[in-house]
Amino acid sequence: MARLDYFAPGVYIEEIDRGSRPIEGVSTAIAGFVGFTEDVRGGAELFKPMLVTNWTQYLNYFSRPNSDGFTDFNAYLPFAVYGYFMNGGGRCWITSIGTQLPNAPKPPDPQPASVRITGRGNRPSLQFTMRPEQIAAGTMTIVISDSGPRPLPEGTEGSVPPNTGEYFKVQIRRGDETLEEYDNLTMNREGNGQFATYAVTALRNSMFITIEDISQTGQPLGRRPGNGQYELTAPIPATPPDRFSSDIEGVRDDRTGVRGLFEIDEITMVACPDLMRAYQSELMNLDQVHAIMELMLSMCEGANTGDIPNPPNRMVVLDSPPDCPKPQQVVEWLNRFNRRSMFGALYYPWIKVANPRDRGNPISVPPCGHVMGVWGRTDETRGVYKAPANEVPRGVIGLDYDTNFREQELLNPLGINCIRRFPNRGIRIWGARTLVEPDKTEWRYISVRRLISYIEKSLELGTQWVVFEPNDEDLWARVRRTVSNFLERIWREGALFGASPEQAFYVKCDEELNPPDTRILGRLYIEVGVCPVRPAEFVILRISQWNGIEDEE
Structure with missing residues (x-):
């Protein structure tokens, strides 16, 4: 940095930073799970999120010593986390809501610690x-x-x-x-x-x-x-059934439950697989399940609009209820839930995986964990701009319902992403839509929503150096250069549409956007426009007969 005072004659060396500061892309595939676990130990706490980076670490925190990590009452969270890691998911945060069902009969002789x-x-x-x-x-x-x-x-x-x-x-x-x-x-x-x-x-x-x-x-x-x-460790007492729903919701200041999970800044995708376990066990009715789903979607939306002080780059992966196995039933349930959001994604049907507690026999579980693992794998191998579809979910040995083409014609326009079985191609995720309102076509695809969130969060963190800098033309030029370099980089990776950078994005930061009135208020406005790539959801081959001779006019 240049000095402003020179008193003694001599030669002074100054290092001047003339280059723009590169913006580094944020992580896009860090999951958050809420559900039942076999145990809570090793420093993990009940109802509070704990960072887990692999399945072995999960066992150290949420299973009994020398256990497989699953539960005797078939909680869905261990299956979801196991599927997440198997499908390529990286680190995640786990919030345990208990080690037993609150309404389960208590054993006559409780197990000593x-x-x-x-x-x-x-x-x-x-x-x-x-x-x-x-x-x-x-x-x-x-x-x-x-x-x-x-x-x-x-x-x-x-x-x-x-x-x-x-x-x-x-x-x-x-x-x-x-x-x-x-x-x-x-x-x-x-x-x-x-x-x-x-x-x-x-x-x-x-x-x-x-x-x-x-x-x-x-x-x-x-x-x-x-x-x-x-x-x-003493046995963990079960939550009273009448408090269970409020404990899942949690308290933001205490960093507990769903609200506590949303306080972890790095989480970008959230699921609560054991909502359905609680519903099956009659711990929660359908309206209570909908209330937790609504909470998760509202917190994502509130963060995006600035109403809630959380990062605006999250999506929620929802599961359909277990008593809606057929297409018409899941449509009726979604109409009853009646909640649309660009920050939600729904996958259908439930998947079948091997159950270690039943000699490896199949068990039906919600697909959210396996799907989020596929999201992470796609982000790693292709990029966040690639739709996480036409991918094989690993560890899946069957489906609760085999959806056909005509049935998906009913489900897909409603934002219900099908998991389907194809001859000689296996089981594949065959949908890439959000639960946004049908008329908001610009936010129809999961990859578009996540790409824009990725750009927004990366720009937010990558321009922190601008705060308190002199708000003049030199700063505007540096900001334009920094943001343009980042956007050009992701354009070259294939995330933005256009034959040239000028067609793919624009960055505006000048005196028109920042007149004296706004500068007096200490504000700097930067306008960014991007053209995201969208998935080729419908591939139309137009075929006609041709006689080999060009038609003459």
């Missing part, structure tokens, strides 16, 4: 169980680390046995507080108590946990529990 720790060779070693009076106090952590034999008292004759690696230490923590600590432990039931204490004997009088030796026969070194931190 316990954790099993394995030793060498992945064999069972110790089981720790939280004492009942400690359950209300919250999660505890069992920390196991290396130790050694107990040293002999000073002045005592004899020698300490060598450290064979069988000795360990147990700490019981809650947060950063160490509640109890036991050192010089061993799995040797008949060891010399002068040098080490059998673990079960040492922890017998613990005020916080009970301990059980579940190891098989073998040497103490082989039965020693593995080092690490192990959470001891």
Whole structure:
């Protein structure tokens, strides 16, 4: 930056930034899910969003140890997240609304809060169980680390046995507080108590946990529990049925539920697959389901108009109710819902996937998770401007209903995107429309809506350097150059229509847009127009007979 003061004679070196600042495109395929999970642990919290980048990480947060991550009551969220990652989805945010159905019968003997720790060779070693009076106090952590034999008292004759690696230490923590600590432990039931204490004997009088030796026969070194931190979490209580709907909606200030998920700026697509699980279980009636759908669409629209302080680059993927398997039924349901929005997309019918909790037999699940994975895969391989259709949803082994051509003629104009089975081509997503009003043809396609959102958000973040700069012609020229460079780049990628940049977009930032009156108010107006590419939804081949001789006039 140029200096404004020179006092001593000499040579001064100045670095001057004359280039325009390139605008980097934002991420377009980051999902947000709301639904039931098998567990909530590892730092995740009930009703609060948690970042997950792969299926293994999902298991660490939302499944029980050594579990497959699915639930005994067939919650749809694990299937949606699994399908999302399988189809090419990247990172996502998960909000758990519970680990059991609120109206499910309670077991006569509730499962105690316990954790099993394995030793060498992945064999069972110790089981720790939280004492009942400690359950209300919250999660505890069992920390196991290396130790050694107990040293002999000073002045005592004899020698300490060598450290064979069988000795360990147990700490019981809650947060950063160490509640109890036991050192010089061993799995040797008949060891010399002068040098080490059998673990079960040492922890017998613990005020916080009970301990059980579940190891098989073998040497103490082989039965020693593995080092690490192990959470001891109390069972998560189910939400009362009368509060369930409000808990799903959540509170913005507390970052809970659907409202809390919308506070994560990077999320660009949202789904709530277990709305349908709650509807099937009679936790929510259809009007309550519609209320949550309406909330998600309204928050997307409010962010776009500036009424809600959230990023305006989101879409909601909706699912049809499970009791509407046929085309006419889903049309009747959509007419009852009677909500249109360019920020919504609906896919039909439900898909069949393998259920790990039923020996791999098919189970019908909402398609939202698999579809959002396809959105992410298409963004990665082609670009956000490519319609996420004519793509194979991975992991799908069947459909709840095989839609034919005539039936899709009924559904497609209404914005219902069909998933269809084709001979020799497999199951494919065969629709790319939003749920916008039919007369708003400019927002008819998902790819157009998402492309414009991508451009808007990228320009918003990429022009932050302009704020508080002198509002003059030099700034206007720099802004035009910066924005034009970005738009030309995505035009070259194929996102904009036109044989030249001049046909594909324009950028206006001059004195006409920024007269003295607006400059006095501290405002800078930039007008951008783009011509997005649209999908070739209808391909018409015009064929006629030709005799090979040009017609003479």
